[in-house]
Each structure stands twice: as C-alpha cells, then as structure tokens.
Amino acid sequence: MRRTVTILGATGSIGRSTRAVIAENPEQLQIAALVAGRDAVGLARIARETGASFAAIADEGQGGELAAALAGSGIRHGAGREAVLEAVERDSDIVVSAISGAAGLEATFAALTPGRVVALANKESLVCAGAAVMGRARAVGTRVLPLDSEHNALFQVLGAEPISAVRTMTLTASGGPFRTWSAERIAGATPEQALAHPNYAMGAKITIDSASMMNKGLELIEASFLFGLGAEQLEVLVHPQQIVHGLVTFRDGSVSAGMAVPDMRVAAAHCLGIDGRLDAPPSRFLDLVAAGPLVFERPDLARFPALRLAMAALAEGGAAPAVLNAANEIAVEAFLAGRIGFPAIPALVEAVCARARSVSRPPADVAEALAVDQDARNRARALLSEGGFAVT
Numbered sequence: 001m002r003r004t005v006t007i008l009g010a011t012g013s014i015g016r017s018t019r020a021v022i023a024e025n026p027e028q029l030q031i032a033a034l035v036a037g038r039d040a041v042g043l044a045r046i047a048r049e050t051g052a053s054f055a056a057i058a059d060e061g062q063g064g065e066l067a068a069a070l071a072g073s074g075i076r077h078g079a080g081r082e083a084v085l086e087a088v089e090r091d092s093d094i095v096v097s098a099i100s101g102a103a104g105l106e107a108t109f110a111a112l113t114p115g116r117v118v119a120l121a122n123k124e125s126l127v128c129a130g131a132a133v134m135g136r137a138r139a140v141g142t143r144v145l146p147l148d149s150e151h152n153a154l155f156q157v158l159g160a161e162p163i164s165a166v167r168t169m170t171l172t173a174s175g176g177p178f179r180t181w182s183a184e185r186i187a188g189a190t191p192e193q194a195l196a197h198p199n200y201a202m203g204a205k206i207t208i209d210s211a212s213m214m215n216k217g218l219e220l221i222e223a224s225f226l227f228g229l230g231a232e233q234l235e236v237l238v239h240p241q242q243i244v245h246g247l248v249t250f251r252d253g254s255v256s257a258g259m260a261v262p263d264m265r266v267a268a269a270h271c272l273g274i275d276g277r278l279d280a281p282p283s284r285f286l287d288l289v290a291a292g293p294l295v296f297e298r299p300d301l302a303r304f305p306a307l308r309l310a311m312a313a314l315a316e317g318g319a320a321p322a323v324l325n326a327a328n329e330i331a332v333e334a335f336l337a338g339r340i341g342f343p344a345i346p347a348l349v350e351a352v353c354a355r356a357r358s359v360s361r362p363p364a365d366v367a368e369a370l371a372v373d374q375d376a377r378n379r380a381r382a383l384l385s386e387g388g389f390a391v392t
C-alpha cells in the first residue's frame with residue numbers, strides 16, 4: 001500500500017526535495033495535501049503535477065488566484081488559516097513540516113495526531129515550543145522524525161541505543177559564506193553575499209541564518225528537545241564539506257558519524273521510508289575519496305555572535321529560545337530589506353533578549369508560544385523603529 005504524504009511548505013526548498021523523493025518512489029509514496037504561504041500559482045502547478053487531492057494557501061488574499069489556477073482540475077482548495085488546518089487534518093500517513101519560521105508552529109502542532117509520522121524540517125517549531133510539541137507527540141503517539149540533516153544523521157546514528165548511552169552529540173556546520181572572513185569584512189556583508197551559501201540552495205531565511213551561524217544555534221535548541229539533552233551535551237564543529245552531518249560520542253569513548261552527500265533528499269528519503277529504506281539514484285551515494293580531505297574547526301563565537309546568543313538561550317531555557325527566534329526573524333527580514341547591516345542581526349537579537357521579560361517556564365502550548373513570539377517581535381520592531389540599528 002502506498003503511504004500518503006502531506007507537505008507543509010510545498011513550494012519551498014524542502015518541499016522540492018520531498019517532492020523529488022516522492023517522484024522517485026511512485027510505488028511507495030503518494031501526495032495527499034499541499035500547503036504553501038503566498039505562491040498560489042506555484043502551489044497550483046505542483047498540485048496538478050503531483051495529483052494532490054487538496055491544496056491550501058495560507059495567505060487569504062491569494063485564494064482567488066489559487067482557485068483560478070486550479071480551475072477544472074477537480075483539486076479541492078482553500079485559503080487562510082482554516083484551510084491550512086484542513087489540509088493538516090486530512091488523512092495522510094506522513095506530514096512533512098517545512099514551513100519557514102515560527103509561522104509553521106500551529107500547523108506542525110496540529111499535525112501531531114495518533115499513529116502519524118511528522119517529518120520535521122521546521123526547526124523553529126521546536127525552538128518556540130519544543131516542550132509542548134514533543135510532549136504532545138509522546139502523549140498522542142506521533143513519531144517525530146528529524147528531517148534537518150544534522151538531526152537526521154544523529155537520529156540514525158543513535159539507532160536503538162538509549163540516550164543515557166550518549167556523552168555528547170556534535171552537530172556540524174558549513175560555516176557559511178563568511179567562514180574565512182575577518183570580523184571587519186563580515187561587518188560590511190551585503191544580503192547578496194550572505195545569500196551565497198557554499199553547499200545548499202535553501203530558502204532565504206535559513207540561508208541568512210547559516211551565514212550568521214544562528215542556524216546552528218537554532219539547531220542546538222532543536223536537538224535538545226528532539227533528543228532530551230542539555231546544553232552541556234551538545235557541541236558544534238565547523239566542517240565546510242558537510243559530509244559528516246553529526247557525531248555521537250558514547251560514554252565508552254566510541255564515536256559514530258552520520259555521513260552523506262550534502263543533499264536534503266537523503267534526509268527526506270530516510271523520513272519518507274520510515275522504517276524501511278528507499279532506493280536513491282547513483283548521484284546520491286557518497287564517494288569519500290572524491291570528497292577530498294575532511295576539515296573540522298571550532299566555531300568562532302567572536303566572529304559569529306549569533307551562535308553564542310543561541311547557546312545562551314538554550315542554557316537559560318524557559319521562553320528564552322522563543323524570544324531569540326522571534327527577534328532573529330525580524331532582524332533577518334530587516335537585513336534582507338536593506339534596513340540594517342549584517343552585524344545588526346545579532347545586535348538586535350541580543351537587545352531584545354536582554355529586554356525580554358524573563359519567563360522561566362517554557363511555553364505550555366501553541367497559544368503561549370505565539371504570545372511570547374508576538375511580544376518579542378513587537379520589541380524588535382520598536383527597537384528597529386527607534387533607528388539605533390539602521391544602516392547609515
């Protein structure tokens with residue numbers, strides 16, 4: 001029997017990788033529903049190509065465009081929050097959570113239903129409300145499989161070992177386009193330079209996060225909730241080739257590495273295969289000799305302060321990660337819009353975190369997480385409009 005897959009964030013980079021794996025395995029996998037944010041025409045095209053039964057666009061204003069683009073197809077569709085939730089609630093064995101940012105939290109949470117697999121790429125869901133998301137998954141019996149490549153590697157390496165066997169988990173980072181740049185040069189980085197990721201073609205937000213290394217900080221927080229480890233057991237190594245995605249050091253000194261070519265279709269295939277393995281085409285097999293020497297470096301927290309801030313939020317716990325994430329989303333938006341320079345991203349995040357009301361309890365549910373998120377966004381916007389971070 002073919003497994004059915006609903007994709008949240010179908011028009012994005014992870015959506016594309018997921019669709020590619022499904023297209024490679026038509027006997028095993030079939031699309032159920034699709035969700036996108038604003039790209040109605042792209043969503044309609046994908047829905048027609050994949051034979052989806054339902055397509056939802058989050059932006060209400062795009063409903064007419066989606067209806068026009070799907071006219072005559074027989075594909076049911078809707079627009080706005082209710083339509084997104086309808087897509088999630090429709091029958092499917094696997095939900096791929098790949099909306100960008102905290103905007104993905106509500107739909108991801110709604111996808112946690114008994115017996116389902118949620119393949120989680122949307123790390124911000126765990127950063128904002130990790131305790132609530134993982135608690136609900138356990139309570140209702142949803143399997144959360146990490147689609148983020150580092151976490152997917154760590155998950156596979158851990159296998160059936162108990163988490164008590166683990167001394168540390170190491171997440172690798174490419175180091176982004178500014179890995180070898182001086183702090184002075186990074187200070188003048190343009191959006192175009194920051195968007196030039198060395199290994200992956202990803203959405204704009206995660207690409208900027210990779211350049212600032214905030215992405216690795218968000219991933220540390222994600223890992224802490226996925227695996228139940230504290231900050232002191234989670235480490236980062238810069239590894240520009242991105243062949244080793246994660247390392248597990250066990251208590252007896254054994255170290256196991258999760259490796260693969262840097263291609264998100266590998267992690268997507270693992271999640272979509274659930275307990276079996278799907279076949280990959282030859283280009284997706286790792287040739288270690290061709291990959292050349294593998295380099296590992298310690299992250300430089302002075303040149304990449306965003307990683308330091310995320311580590312501090314992880315150590316602080318409570319609502320601190322949700323505040324950090326919201327401030328970062330506003331800062332990245334402002335940087336991409338040319339309103340602030342690159343160093344103002346961590347500076348704004350730090351300022352918002354410093355002013356945030358200290359909430360020691362993690363958000364208990366989506367509503368609480370979104371309230372913290374909104375409050376931090378308001379603070380970030382207020383600081384931006386005061387002008388202290390503006391590009392001169």
Ligand SMILES: NC(=O)c1ccc[n+]([C@@H]2O[C@H](COP(=O)([O-])OP(=O)(O)OC[C@H]3O[C@@H](n4cnc5c(N)ncnc54)[C@H](OP(=O)(O)O)[C@@H]3O)[C@@H](O)[C@H]2O)c1
Pocket residue numbers: 008009010011012013014015035036037038039040058084097098099100101103104121122123124147148149200201202203204205206264
């Ligand atoms: N790309 C990667 O290699 C990678 C790797 C690991 C983890 N991740 C994580 O996966 C997530 C997606 O990343 P991405 O690179 O695929 O981003 P992306 O290319 O920007 O795609 C984002 C997707 O989310 C949709 N979307 C945006 N806002 C939405 C909303 N309010 N409601 C519903 N849908 C919305 C977009 O729809 P429109 O196109 O219509 O705007 C698009 O389909 C992020 O959390 C990222 O951290 C990505």
